[in-house]
Each structure stands twice: as C-alpha cells, then as structure tokens.
Amino acid sequence: MDVFASIFFALLSQPSLLLYVVGGVALGVAVGALPGLTAVTGIALLIPFTFGRDPTEAITLLVALYGGAIYGGSISSILIRTPGTPAAAATALDGFPMSQRGEGGRAIGLATSASCLGGLLGAVVMATFAPLVAKAGLLFGPPEFFALSLFGLGIIVTISGKSLLKGVLAALLGIAITLIGYDPIAGLPRFTFGEPQLLNGLEFIPILIGLYGVSQVMRGFAETPGRSAPLAHIARFLPPISDLLKGKWLILKSAAMGVFIGSIPGAGADIAAFTAYGEAKRASKDPEQFGRGTPEGVLAPEAANNASTGGAMIPMLTLGIPGDAATAVLLGAFTIQGFQPGPVFFSQNLDLVYSIFGAFILSQFAIFLVGISCARFFVRLIRIDRAYFLPVILIFCLLGAYVTRFDVFDVWVALGFGIFGFLWERGGFPLAPILLALILGPIFEQNLRTSLILSQGDPTIFLSRPISLIFILVAVIVFVSALINRRKASRTAALQHNGGSPD
Amino acid sequence: MDQQRTGERGEVFRPSLSYGLYLVCALIGLGLMVVGSGYRTPNVGLVGPALVPLLVGALLLLLSLVPLVAALLGGSPSRTRSFASGAEENQTPFFKSAVLRIAALIGITVFFALGFEFLGFPVTASVSAFAGIVVLGGRPVVAAPVALILPALLWVVFVELLGLTLPIGDLLYALLYS
Numbered sequence: 001m002d003v004f005a006s007i008f009f010a011l012l013s014q015p016s017l018l019l020y021v022v023g024g025v026a027l028g029v030a031v032g033a034l035p036g037l038t039a040v041t042g043i044a045l046l047i048p049f050t051f052g053r054d055p056t057e058a059i060t061l062l063v064a065l066y067g068g069a070i071y072g073g074s075i076s077s078i079l080i081r082t083p084g085t086p087a088a089a090a091t092a093l094d095g096f097p098m099s100q101r102g103e104g105g106r107a108i109g110l111a112t113s114a115s116c117l118g119g120l121l122g123a124v125v126m127a128t129f130a131p132l133v134a135k136a137g138l139l140f141g142p143p144e145f146f147a148l149s150l151f152g153l154g155i156i157v158t159i160s161g162k163s164l165l166k167g168v169l170a171a172l173l174g175i176a177i178t179l180i181g182y183d184p185i186a187g188l189p190r191f192t193f194g195e196p197q198l199l200n201g202l203e204f205i206p207i208l209i210g211l212y213g214v215s216q217v218m219r220g221f222a223e224t225p226g227r228s229a230p231l232a233h234i235a236r237f238l239p240p241i242s243d244l245l246k247g248k249w250l251i252l253k254s255a256a257m258g259v260f261i262g263s264i265p266g267a268g269a270d271i272a273a274f275t276a277y278g279e280a281k282r283a284s285k286d287p288e289q290f291g292r293g294t295p296e297g298v299l300a301p302e303a304a305n306n307a308s309t310g311g312a313m314i315p316m317l318t319l320g321i322p323g324d325a326a327t328a329v330l331l332g333a334f335t336i337q338g339f340q341p342g343p344v345f346f347s348q349n350l351d352l353v354y355s356i357f358g359a360f361i362l363s364q365f366a367i368f369l370v371g372i373s374c375a376r377f378f379v380r381l382i383r384i385d386r387a388y389f390l391p392v393i394l395i396f397c398l399l400g401a402y403v404t405r406f407d408v409f410d411v412w413v414a415l416g417f418g419i420f421g422f423l424w425e426r427g428g429f430p431l432a433p434i435l436l437a438l439i440l441g442p443i444f445e446q447n448l449r450t451s452l453i454l455s456q457g458d459p460t461i462f463l464s465r466p467i468s469l470i471f472i473l474v475a476v477i478v479f480v481s482a483l484i485n486r487r488k489a490s491r492t493a494a495l496q497h498n499g500g501s502p503d
Numbered sequence: 504m505d506q507q508r509t510g511e512r513g514e515v516f517r518p519s520l521s522y523g524l525y526l527v528c529a530l531i532g533l534g535l536m537v538v539g540s541g542y543r544t545p546n547v548g549l550v551g552p553a554l555v556p557l558l559v560g561a562l563l564l565l566l567s568l569v570p571l572v573a574a575l576l577g578g579s580p581s582r583t584r585s586f587a588s589g590a591e592e593n594q595t596p597f598f599k600s601a602v603l604r605i606a607a608l609i610g611i612t613v614f615f616a617l618g619f620e621f622l623g624f625p626v627t628a629s630v631s632a633f634a635g636i637v638v639l640g641g642r643p644v645v646a647a648p649v650a651l652i653l654p655a656l657l658w659v660v661f662v663e664l665l666g667l668t669l670p671i672g673d674l675l676y677a678l679l680y681s
Contacts (some may be wrong), residue, residue: 183552391635411616429523
C-alpha cells in the first residue's frame with residue numbers, strides 16, 4: 001500500500017501531469033486508429049517533441065500515448081477490419097462482424113471498457129511487482145544481464161514472423177548496427193571508416209524513425225490510392241452494463257494473461273491479444289460463435305492487449321530490458337532524457353518512478369473518457385484520405401530525425417533505414433527483432449565481455465550461476481520447441497502441397 | 504525474367520527479394536568478420552573489441568548461406584521454399600505507378616535533406632508536403648493550404664514552444680529581414 005500512497009502523493013505534487021496524460025492518450029488513440037501507424041511509430045514521432053521538456057512530463061506523455069495507441073487500434077479493427085496496430089488484429093475477428101450487424105458502437109464501447117479495465121489491472125500489477133523485481137535485479141551481475149538479454153532476443157525471434165531464420169537474422173543485424181562507434185569497454189572506434197559522425201554510433205531515433213516511420217509511409221505510397229468505404233452511422237458508444245457484467249471474469253482472466261505475457265521480455269500486446277482470444281474461444285460454451293461477432297471476442301483481446309502494456313513496463317523499468325517493441329522505444333526515450341532504466345535507476349529515481357506509475361494508472365481512466373467522449377472524432381479520423389496524412393507523417397519523420405542531433409546526416413540515416421525497412425518487411429523479414437536488438441545489443445556485448453573477463457575467459461560462468469542458467473535454459477527450450485513446431489508445420493504444408501496427408 | 508532450374512521435378516528457383524536480403528545479410532556478416540578481425544588486441548585475447556563482431560558476423564554469414572546454398576543446390580524445392588523465402592514474403596507485384604510513387608517519395612526525401620539547410624525548414628517542408636500530397640492523388644487546392652499551415656505549426660511548436668533551432672534558410676531570411 002506504501003507504493004500506492006507514494007503514487008498518490010507524486011500525482012498530487014504535479015497536477016499538470018493530468019494534462020499530459022489526457023493529451024498523450026488522445027494522441028495515442030489517434031495514432032492507433034490510423035491504419036499504418038503503430039504505437040512504436042507514434043512514440044518514435046513524439047520523442048522529438050519532448051526534447052528539452054521536464055523528464056517526468058516527457059515520459060508521462062509517451063507512456064500515455066503507448067496505452068492510448070494500443071486501445072486506438074481497435075477502432076479501425078472494428079469499423080473497417082484494418083487493425084490500426086498489430087495488437088488489435090485479434091479484435092477484428094469479432095469486432096468487424098459486430099460492426100457489419102450494425103453493432104459497431106457497442107463493439108467500440110466494449111473495446112473501450114475492456115481496454116480500460118485490462119490496462120488498470122496491468123497498471124496495478126506493474127506498481128505492485130515492479131519494486132520487487134527491481135530489488136531482485138540489484139542481485140544481478142553481468143552474467144545474469146547477459147542471459148536476460150539473450151532470453152529477450154530469443155523470445156522476440158521465436159514470436160515474430162513465421163520464419164525463425166529470418167527472425168534470427170533480424171536480431172543479428174540489429175546487434176551489428178550497435179557495433180558501430182566506440183567499443184563500450186576498450187573505447188576503440190569500430191566500423192566508423194574514418195567518419196566522425198559514426199564515432200558515437202548511429203543514433204537510435206533516426207534508425208527508429210526510418211524503420212517504423214519512413215518505411216510505413218513508403219508502404220502507404222506503394223499502395224494504390226482508393227476511396228474509403230462509407231461507414232454506417234453509429235448512435236452510441238457506451239456499452240450495455242449487462243455485457244460487461246457478463247464478461248467480467250473473461251476480462252479479468254484475459255487481463256491476467258495479458259499482463260503475464262507482457263512482462264516476458266520480447267512478447268508484446270499482439271501475442272497477448274491472440275493468446276487471450278484463443279483461450280476465450282477454447283473455454284467458451286459456444287466456441288462456434290467466435291468469428292461471427294460475439295462480444296467475448298472483443299472483450300478478451302482488448303483486455304489482454306492493454307493489460308500487457310503494464311506487464312511490458314515491468315522489465316523495462318526494473319531491469320532495463322524492454323518487454324516489447326514499444327517499450328524498447330520508451331527505453332530509448334529514457335536514455336535521451338539522461339536515465340538508464342534498471343535496478344539502480346529504480347532505486348535512485350523513486351519520485352520519477354512513482355509519477356510514471358501514477359500517470360500510467362491515470363491513463364487507463366483517460367482511455368475510457370477519451371475513448372467514449374471522442375469516439376465520433378476518431379471514427380471520422382480513420383476516413384481521412386491517405387493522400388493528405390501520409391506526406392504530413394513524412395515531414396514529422398524527417399524533422400524528428402533532424403532534431404535528434406540537428407544534423408542532416410540523421411535525415412539520410414532515416415531515409416536509408418526507411419528504404420531498408422520497407423524492403424526487409426516486403427521480403428517477409430520481421431522488424432521487431434532489429435528494434436529490440438538495438439536496445440539489447442549493447443547490454444549483450446558489455447555483459448558478455450565483462451563476464452568473460454571476470455571468469456578469465458571461461459564461458460561456464462553463464463551456467464554456474466542459477467539465475468543466468470535458468471534464463472539461458474528457458475531461452476533454449478522456447479527456441480528449440482519453436483523450431484520443432486515450425487518443422488512440423490512446414491512438413492504438413494509440404495505434404496498437403498504434394499497432395500498427401502500428414503500422418 | 505531470369506529463372507534458374509533447381510528442382511528435379513521441374514520446379515524453379517525464382518530469385519526473390521528474400522534471397523537478395525539473405526545475400527545482403529551474408530555480405531554484412533562477411534564484412535563484420537573481415538573488418539572485425541582487425542580489432543583483435545593481443546593482451547586480452549578473444550575477449551576484446553573483436554569478440555562480438557566476429558561472433559555476430561560468423562552467425563550472419565553462416566545462417567544466410569544456408570537458404571542460399573540450399574536453393575542453389577536444388578534439394579527439395581518445397582522445403583527450400585518453406586524454409587527460406589517463407590510464405591510471408593509479399594509476392595504482390597508492384598504496379599508501375601507504385602514504383603513511380605516510391606521513387607517520388609525518395610526524391611522528396613532527398614530534396615528535403617539537400618535543401619534543408621540552404622532553403623530552410625519552412626520552404627523544404629512546404630514543397631515536400633505539397634509534392635507528396637499531389638503524388639498520392641490529393642487535390643492541389645487542399646494540398647496548398649496543408650503545405651503552408653503544417654510548417655508554420657511545426658515551427659511554432661519546435662522553435663517557439665520547445666526552444667529548438669531550425670534553419671530558416673538563406674532565401675526566407677533575405678525575404679524577411681532585408
């Protein structure tokens with residue numbers, strides 16, 4: 001309870017945070033609702049606007065945007081079957097059929113309520129468990145941090161995309177990018193080729209803006225322009241209380257699953273939503289109604305994806321290991337503000353930590369208020385012609401890249417990574433492992449080498465310490481089981497392709 | 504299109520984008536190994552600045568070569584396809600107009616980067632936004648006000664509110680202050 005009292009006083013001492021919460025959530029919902037703009041893109045584009053701001057206000061704005069964007073994706077999922085964010089893809093399965101039946105308002109209302117309740121549970125779990133994890137994190141040494149970074153990379157590789165090989169290559173490429181610049185231990189410049197601009201490495205924000213901003217704009221430019229389909233008139237967005245009462249246990253169960261999945265480094269809101277949807281269908285008395293527009297099919301993924309945001313914040317704040325792609329970007333934002341999240345940060349910046357907790361809890365209420373009161377505006381927003389908003393996003397991207405160091409070089413970096421990201425995704429390679437590796441790469445290298453120096457080159461140091469051993473074992477088990485599963489799936493597909501039947 | 508026969512049952516290996524990307528990964532891996540080996544320091548042995556470049560480079564090279572070699576040697580085409588190119592590759596062909604639009608986007612970005620300091624943010628952003636909207640089929644009547652208002656708004660936010668410095672450009676400076 002001490003934690004919650006501290007959160008309360010932290011908010012009381014800075015009432016202006018409420019404005020940042022509401023503003024961040026509103027921006028987040030808008031970003032999430034617009035197909036093609038994800039939570040990651042939204043945070044990446046907003047970071048430049050926080051330069052020079054008070055760290056608490058800046059982080060509050062970004063954290064609120066994160067929650068808002070995860071919810072906002074459901075609006076376009078429900079109304080036009082185009083998930084605004086990958087986290088809302090599962091919502092489209094039942095949300096869109098509801099919308100087709102003329103129950104779009106009810107579906108949005110359910111999504112809003114489930115997001116708020118799920119997010120609230122996630123926020124409470126975060127505030128309760130984060131201090132405990134941070135305390136445990138103080139016991140971690142280089143071998144544990146190395147194992148944890150390997151674990152995070154292992155998870156993201158196994159869950160992003162269908163090809164394990166492509167995921168591994170993406171993660172390796174991400175680590176390779178972080179090798180540019182001064183070596184973290186010996187201070188030797190590497191892969192700089194005499195370019196002074198490369199001595200401190202490539203900046204995170206321009207790469208991020210390139211991979212998640214410019215490449216998405218490029219994807220939009222590649223699509224054939226078309227007129228958006230007319231939307232049915234929606235009378236009300238408040239869901240019937242009976243729907244929520246009927247689904248209360250489902251919301252709670254899905255949120256619990258979401259917060260757990262979110263807290264696993266590497267696994268994010270999209271996995272949480274699909275897992276909760278699958279479980280809701282499995283446990284339902286009427287599973288055949290799923291996919292035809294059942295309210296449970298909206299409640300489960302929406303409670304889970306917003307709950308996962310609180311879960312994903314736990315390893316990010318306490319160990320400096322992002323829970324998903326969006327928290328990887330948030331971690332970058334902390335670094336820009338001069339903080340290095342981890343156990344030491346947590347214990348030394350309690351005021352900031354409690355303010356973030358408070359802002360995160362408030363943003364869940366803001367999701368409900370903004371979601372219900374501004375639903376009509378967001379519905380109109382998703383109908384804006386891409387021809388007008390894509391070029392605007394492009395300008396935001398390029399300007400954001402420039403203001404990172406006030407150097408046009410970073411605009412070129414954003415363009416280069418934009419073209420690369422566009423081709424990379426088109427080739428079926430996932431982007432998320434690159435992003436996570438950009439954050440985890442330096443942790444991986446520094447702790448690998450420090451551990452080996454401590455053990456005088458003996459690699460068994462990673463297996464002789466229990467926490468490190470557990471992380472490595474779990475990562476290996478997850479990776480090997482994913483490999484076996486995909487082999488099986490590939491063999492089944494090959495047999496079906498050849499007209500045979502799998503045994 | 505160049506097509507190379509690889510399968511025994513007449514299936515073909517099409518040089519696809521994913522194979523090109525595997526090749527890029529292999530080359531980056533090779534580069535990491537070649538350049539990285541130069542960072543070996545005698546007093547710390549392998550645990551020096553060369554360790555991770557060599558490790559990551561070797562893994563990148565080896566793993567990217569697997570699908571490339573498998574495809575070139577033939578093997579089972581269906582297995583190669585499922586393992587390497589993956590069902591996820593976007594095989595939708597680009598329309599010529601899409602290629603032109605992407606080329607225009609790259610052109611707009613290059614213009615932005617080249618003109619940013621000389622022409623200044625307001626002019627480059629206006630021209631870029633206007634060109635982008637028109638390329639995507641937006642009406643010039645709407646594009647013009649958007650292209651004028653957007654840079655002005657961003658200028659107010661970044662320069663006036665956040666206190667950051669953006670280049671105004673020689674041209675606009677001369678017009679405003681001479």
